[in-house]
Amino acid sequence: MGNVLVLAEHRQGALRDVSFEMLAVAPKIAEGMGGETAVLLLGSGLDDMAKKMTEYGVKVMVVDDPAFENFNAEKYQIALSAIVDELNPAVLMTGHTAQGVDFMPALAVEKKMPLVSDVVGLDYEDGTLKATRTLYSGKVNAVVAFKPADTCLVTFREGAVEAPETSAAGEVEKLDSPLKEDVTYRKFVEYVEAEVGDVDITQSDILVAIGRGLKEDKNLPEIEALAEAIKADLAGSRAATDAGWIPHDRQVGTSGKTVKPKLYIALGVSGAFQHLAGMKGAKTIVAINKDPEAPIFSVADYAIVDDMFKVLPKLTEKLKELK
Amino acid sequence: MKTLVCIKYVPDTSEAEVKLNPDGLTVDDSRFSFDINDADNYAVEESVLIKEAQGGEVTVLSIGPKKSEVMIRMAMAKGCDKAVRIEDDRVAAHDPLMVAKVLAGGIKGQEFDLVLTGCMANDDWHMATGVALAEELGVNHASMVNKVELLDGKVKVNRELEGGLMEVVELELPAVLTIQTGINEPRYAPIRGIRQAQKKELNVVNLDDLGMDPGSVSADASQVVLEKLYIPEVESTAEFIEGEPEEKAEKLASILQKGGLV
Numbered sequence A: 001m002g003n004v005l006v007l008a009e010h011r012q013g014a015l016r017d018v019s020f021e022m023l024a025v026a027p028k029i030a031e032g033m034g035g036e037t038a039v040l041l042l043g044s045g046l047d048d049m050a051k052k053m054t055e056y057g058v059k060v061m062v063v064d065d066p067a068f069e070n071f072n073a074e075k076y077q078i079a080l081s082a083i084v085d086e087l088n089p090a091v092l093m094t095g096h097t098a099q100g101v102d103f104m105p106a107l108a109v110e111k112k113m114p115l116v117s118d119v120v121g122l123d124y125e126d127g128t129l130k131a132t133r134t135l136y137s138g139k140v141n142a143v144v145a146f147k148p149a150d151t152c153l154v155t156f157r158e159g160a161v162e163a164p165e166t167s168a169a170g171e172v173e174k175l176d177s178p179l180k181e182d183v184t185y186r187k188f189v190e191y192v193e194a195e196v197g198d199v200d201i202t203q204s205d206i207l208v209a210i211g212r213g214l215k216e217d218k219n220l221p222e223i224e225a226l227a228e229a230i231k232a233d234l235a236g237s238r239a240a241t242d243a244g245w246i247p248h249d250r251q252v253g254t255s256g257k258t259v260k261p262k263l264y265i266a267l268g269v270s271g272a273f274q275h276l277a278g279m280k281g282a283k284t285i286v287a288i289n290k291d292p293e294a295p296i297f298s299v300a301d302y303a304i305v306d307d308m309f310k311v312l313p314k315l316t317e318k319l320k321e322l323k
Numbered sequence B: 001m002k003t004l005v006c007i008k009y010v011p012d013t014s015e016a017e018v019k020l021n022p023d024g025l026t027v028d029d030s031r032f033s034f035d036i037n038d039a040d041n042y043a044v045e046e047s048v049l050i051k052e053a054q055g056g057e058v059t060v061l062s063i064g065p066k067k068s069e070v071m072i073r074m075a076m077a078k079g080c081d082k083a084v085r086i087e088d089d090r091v092a093a094h095d096p097l098m099v100a101k102v103l104a105g106g107i108k109g110q111e112f113d114l115v116l117t118g119c120m121a122n123d124d125w126h127m128a129t130g131v132a133l134a135e136e137l138g139v140n141h142a143s144m145v146n147k148v149e150l151l152d153g154k155v156k157v158n159r160e161l162e163g164g165l166m167e168v169v170e171l172e173l174p175a176v177l178t179i180q181t182g183i184n185e186p187r188y189a190p191i192r193g194i195r196q197a198q199k200k201e202l203n204v205v206n207l208d209d210l211g212m213d214p215g216s217v218s219a220d221a222s223q224v225v226l227e228k229l230y231i232p233e234v235e236s237t238a239e240f241i242e243g244e245p246e247e248k249a250e251k252l253a254s255i256l257q258k259g260g261l262v
């Protein structure tokens, strides 16, 4: 029998989207393997979250222990090591998130179990579990097959699939906490909220976003001229904020802001999924990139394949004229 | 403070089409320029900052081909003291757990307080090697680190979570930290450093030299098989605006204007 155990993720009292999204994938795998899907929740005061997960028609196993109030990789590894021994799932999956990546590789090494990370699709074919993942910023896909193992470990990308509809109510089962004594090597101290800047780009109507294609900060005035002409705020990719071209609170993407402006103009942004996740909800997307294969074009409404510095001066001039 | 920093030589595929080799299992990277992996560049800078503040030494560790020595010399030009390059084509490079085992083999027997890796390699995107390495070495770790503060026998770090939120955690040393981009401002190598780097110690070793059994890190030992690579179609419903650059600009401007978008 092959059961699939989905470790749900939550932070500051709320379940993370990836927890639901994995339920679009896990039941199909479990069915192929002749097993069932169960959700595992580690935390403290989990009643509401557990109930919410049962709405997807799965069994929800709950470890309610104050020790798990905040995520701690060391505690998670100890707990999951014990739970995997006890439940023997064929697959253990969790999000490819700041949480998942912080303990799953260590668990894999400890238990001598295979791991495939940043998975965007899972299939069970002819007795083999196969994972699809992306390489080179989404320009190449790989299919990776698991060799037979007691438990296959998977970290699944957030936003790769849509959460399923809720269905029947599943049951909740309480598990004893596998954490027998407190751990001391690693200590959670606190959360620090992101800094707040002068402009809240989540409220902007029009955003002009720059990426590494800007090349140098001396090229910024050209971008600012365009933004000024159409009363847009500046935003950018992580590469642009890392380079210091724009402040950190203007970063769009998984580790920055999620924006939904009326118009998003991406200049020299390749469109890595971490960036797309933050802007694909924009109403109209314009992308200018000299690489015709750039993934940003997959979400664009209007596209120009060219050197942005050849297009920008005329674009700004025309937009000023047309006003 | 003894620090090791793991760096990888990766192709820059951001501006061009990627093609596969006929084997279907590897990328034809012959046309690309290679350089240090983004996050690893920040890890190198962090290791040098730590050395400058605390004293000690920094050792570079890399699994890669001969041509990656330009990258290793550059890290030494910025202040790293010595380097070990591991080259062995028996390693199952597609499995980060095998790569971590080899890196651990390159570290074992050496004393260290900190090991820094990048949080993600731009080519394979696993985000797994550093945390697996910590387990191989039997030490603490924190991933996606964007601030490091050394305390007495401990390190306090900020971990970057989704949406810009930060998690502060304290770890006992020794520890492995996987470094996120943006943690610092990587320096340019000074001319004097570039000259000095040529004289620094760079050892090239294989699995036998490390006393490792190649069978423990080979494709046979790996529990995952890379079945195939393929180029996904960029499914785009975008209207591609054609013409000379200036024509494109004019067309786009009028589309935006007519559509009431600006």
Ligand SMILES: Cc1cc2nc3c(=O)[nH]c(=O)nc-3n(C[C@H](O)[C@H](O)[C@H](O)COP(=O)(O)OP(=O)(O)OC[C@H]3O[C@@H](n4cnc5c(N)ncnc54)[C@H](O)[C@@H]3O)c2cc1C
Pocket: A137, A210, A211, A212, A213, A214, A236, A237, A238, A239, A240, A251, A252, A253, A254, A255, A256, A257, A267, A268, A269, A270, A271, A272, A273, A274, A275, A278, A288, A289, A290, A291, A294, A306, A307, A308, A309, B014, B015, B016, B119, B120, B144
């Ligand atoms: C945990 C984690 C979280 C992350 N979070 C985020 C996030 O929140 N937001 C984010 O953006 N990224 C994030 N990233 C980084 C992401 O993976 C990419 O590295 C990043 O988005 C790349 O930025 P870019 O598109 O500006 O640069 P690149 O990928 O280097 O792309 C530059 C683009 O510019 C084009 N270009 C170059 N010159 C020109 C020119 N003259 N004219 C036109 N086009 C040109 C190139 O063709 C290329 O497509 C995260 C990564 C990790 C590991």
Ligand SMILES: Nc1ncnc2c1ncn2[C@@H]1O[C@H](COP(=O)(O)O)[C@@H](O)[C@H]1O
Pocket: B006, B007, B008, B009, B037, B039, B040, B061, B062, B063, B064, B096, B099, B116, B117, B118, B119, B120, B121, B122, B124, B125, B126, B127, B128, B129, B130
């Ligand atoms: N061949 C290698 N040589 C040295 N370090 C590596 C190698 N491969 C991966 N790493 C380290 O592991 C980090 C994460 O890689 P990955 O888990 O593949 O995303 C990189 O940023 C490097 O610091």
